[in-house]
Amino acid sequence: SQKIEQNSEALNIQEGKTATLTCNYTNYSPAYLQWYRQDPGRGPVFLLLIRENEKEKRKERLKVTFDTTLKQSLFHITASQPADSATYLCALGTGGFKTIFGAGTRLFVKA
Amino acid sequence: GAVVSQHPSWVICKSGTSVKIECRSLDFQATTMFWYRQFPKQSLMLMATSNEGSKATYEQGVEKDKFLINHASLTLSTLTVTSAHPEDSSFYICSARNTGTSGSIDEQFFGPGTRLTVL
Numbered sequence: 001s002q003k004i005e006q007n008s009e010a011l012n013i014q015e016g017k018t019a020t021l022t023c024n025y026t027n028y029s030p031a032y033l034q035w036y037r038q039d040p041g042r043g044p045v046f047l048l049l050i051r052e053n054e055k056e057k058r059k060e061r062l063k064v065t066f067d068t069t070l071k072q073s074l075f076h077i078t079a080s081q082p083a084d085s086a087t088y089l090c091a092l093g094t095g096g097f098k099t100i101f102g103a104g105t106r107l108f109v110k111a
Numbered sequence: 112g113a114v115v116s117q118h119p120s121w122v123i124c125k126s127g128t129s130v131k132i133e134c135r136s137l138d139f140q141a142t143t144m145f146w147y148r149q150f151p152k153q154s155l156m157l158m159a160t161s162n163e164g165s166k167a168t169y170e171q172g173v174e175k176d177k178f179l180i181n182h183a184s185l186t187l188s189t190l191t192v193t194s195a196h197p198e199d200s201s202f203y204i205c206s207a208r209n210t211g212t213s214g215s216i217d218e219q220f221f222g223p224g225t226r227l228t229v230l
């Protein structure tokens with residue numbers, strides 16, 4: 001069956017460190033993969049998109065990698081700040097207009 | 112950036128009543144909008160794809176007669192939960208694609224969500 005798996009445990013890190021979140025998928029061949037941030041009681045906010053033919057994408061303190069052989073994406077936040085605390089969602093674009101979401105990983109950055 | 116609004120942001124209703132949720136793209140036109148449902152600590156589950164001027168496409172397991180979708184204009188889609196029951200209580204989120212801007216064709220803009228509580 002098709003699955004998208006993100007770290008189910010919350011991730012706690014110290015301010016200034018790099019946070020690394022994992023997204024693994026099975027039985028999908030995504031055309032692209034996206035990362036979103038979601039705060040409690042709010043809708044997701046788009047962060048980054050990486051296409052199947054791209055290995056890495058960066059935006060300010062954010063970096064995403066995409067390994068279609070391992071079927072995995074890693075999402076990094078460098079120099080993390082307490083304001084980065086949120087739930088981060090991985091989403092697969094399967095072609096056409098559909099986007100399939102993972103359950104998300106909660107990140108807590110301690111000052 | 113593109114903004115999507117939802118109204119209301121929260122609603123409490125009695126079992127058996129119907130509730131309408133509006134989703135608007137404020138500064139762009141969206142031929143396609145999406146409706147999701149999210150239970151606590153779970154992922155967003157796509158309910159249906161709303162297409163302007165035509166019938167919505169529902170995902171497997173979603174009752175189209177219970178969740179009525181209307182996409183009457185390029186900036187407005189509505190979701191009506193008919194004869195709501197407590198198990199329909201959830202966080203409903205819409206999104207829209209800004210297909211008019213090159214380079215962002217795969218980006219979805221999400222509304223802030225609507226919290227529905229059915230008593």
